[in-house]
Amino acid sequence: MRPEEARRLASDRLRSALSSRYGIEREVALTEPRLESFGDVSSRIALEAAGPAGAKPREIAEALASDAALPEDVFASISVEGPGYINLSFSLAHLCSVTSALASEGLVPMMVAAGSGRTALVEYVSSNPTGPLNIGHCRQAVLGEAVAGLLEATGWRVEREYYFNDAGRQSLLLGESLAARYAELHGDSHPVPEGGYRGEYLLWWARDLAGERGSALEWPADSGLFVDYARTRAMEMIKGDLAVLGVEFDRYFSESSLIPEAVGEALEALGRIETPSGPLIYEEPEGSGKLWARLTALGRPEDRVLLRENGVFTYRMPDIAYHLDKFGRGYDLMVDIFGSDHLDTSKDVVALLSALLGEEEVSRRLRVILHQFVTLVRDGRKVKMSTRAANFVTLRDLVEEAGSPDVTRYLFLTRRAEAQMDFDLELARRQSDDNPVYYVQYACARISGILRNALAEGLSPATGGASVAPLLAGADERSLMRLLEAVPVRTAAAAAALEPHRLTEILHDLAVSFHGFYQRVRVVDRDEPEVSRARLMLCSACRNTMRDLLGILGVEAPERM
RNA sequence: GCGCCCGUAGCUCAGCUGGAUAGAGCAGCGGACUUCUAAUCCGCAGGCCUCGCGUUCGAAUCGCGACGGGCGUACCA
Structure with missing residues (x-):
């Protein structure tokens, strides 16, 4: 019986009692x-029902x-403790059968699949192509x-x-920043624009561009070329950075692909909505020609501009169109992961989506995770960072x-998303x-070693x-086995809450328990082959479970260290 | 000013849909390698859970108010 089913059974029996x-x-x-x-x-x-x-x-x-009349093959005992807690113990047979299944099939088949084939879209990073990715x-x-996993x-x-x-404007600014570096190469002075990007990478790109296209380009005559070139290089750079972390996306979705049709349609749909005000x-x-969204009528603190006088959309508008596109693709669940600086925007977008699609629909299918910032600590001091000034750790x-x-990966995942964290270099x-x-x-490597040695002695x-419970x-x-x-159950709970940091706790618990076990119990004993094989099963279950948990977090489970 | 997140051991953080003696890692102190990997284990020490008030049989956990830190409060993203 799977762990969740065993709990369901006990819960049902107590409920009917x-x-x-x-x-x-x-x-x-x-x-x-x-x-x-x-x-x-x-x-x-019993305390609640008193x-x-x-x-x-x-x-x-x-x-x-x-x-309660619980089946004895699953539950060994039921007792009352303290002020009225009902404590249940599993039978050795139940623990052993779960352990055996973990050893042969791993973690995933042991979970009741909550998603059961439904579709989810996780959006994250979504950094604009203006430079390398930073610590945030x-x-x-x-x-x-980890959430996707x-x-x-x-x-x-x-x-x-x-x-x-x-x-948007940032792309333009990046293009002009590149043009400034390009001009600098050829002895022309074209200052980096106000609020522009000063990273050294722009100098490299300028050199490459000069190598490809010579020295005749000029700003603003060739602005389109500068902007396109900079964006392409920035995207390449970002993908390279992600590859360093081992991250790969199924899709890169560009704002410009929504303009003008999808954004126009979204605006039109919004335009059909009446509010009490x-x-x-x-x-x-x-x-x-400047268009505002009456967000105050939707419970938000301020109305916001969606379309500027110059006919250019503000960033909220394509964001709405993008989310409509995602809703239209039919996912059962969409997860947005943003930094805490996106809070306001995100709430505005959710409010407008709710106006379009209904609050129930949006809250059921869309979940937003806002993580707090990372403070970098170097030499015991906090480091101030700015993308445009390029004085940040990438x-x-x-x-x-x-x-x-x-x-x-692991270090970041030991804290929950909404906690600020210091990262001490x-x-x-x-x-x-x-x-x-x-x-x-x-712990994983140790177990692998034991299994290798045992196999060499002909023990599996x-x-x-x-x-094998006895x-x-x-x-x-x-x-x-109790932990395993x-x-x-704990993994399923972490998934339901979208809280991957809980897996690092589970992993730590398992490693502590295993290291203790290893210290006190000799696994391979030539005189007791059957006992050895049972213990090897336990080791294997432990290794598989840790490997699968680490896998969810995108961390390796090495065979040797 | 307003909105959101946070305040737990010297440091970094778990625990927060209220419940049984508040946990971990690091740092500190003391022990364990002729035995499947000592990147390990065992032990000690360390806490008015920021403060106050409230709800409750019961609060680190819920509510209100201070105080402290972060983010936002753009017709930047």
């Missing part, structure tokens, strides 16, 4: 208790425990990958998408300094020995399922 004994209809939640001595799963239902039932919590708990994009790339592991069909703005879209000043630098994509660099990712990877993991009756074995059994 509660119903028939007290006439209370209520879902019974089961939690993973904090301490192993509290059992394997636990319920507080009021409505008009009875003492302990009394209720005793009654439910005796009425790095956090986002890592997060997006988590959804895939729970049965969703996932697409990864990168949306970029290439039609008047039309959603209005012109102001009269006759100027994703590439970061991965190189941290030593590997694995370290970078010195720490990342020197953490080669006591970095949390190595701790986990080392047992495949008997629950039947051979794994030790306390260390049970602790590890809960992994599918």
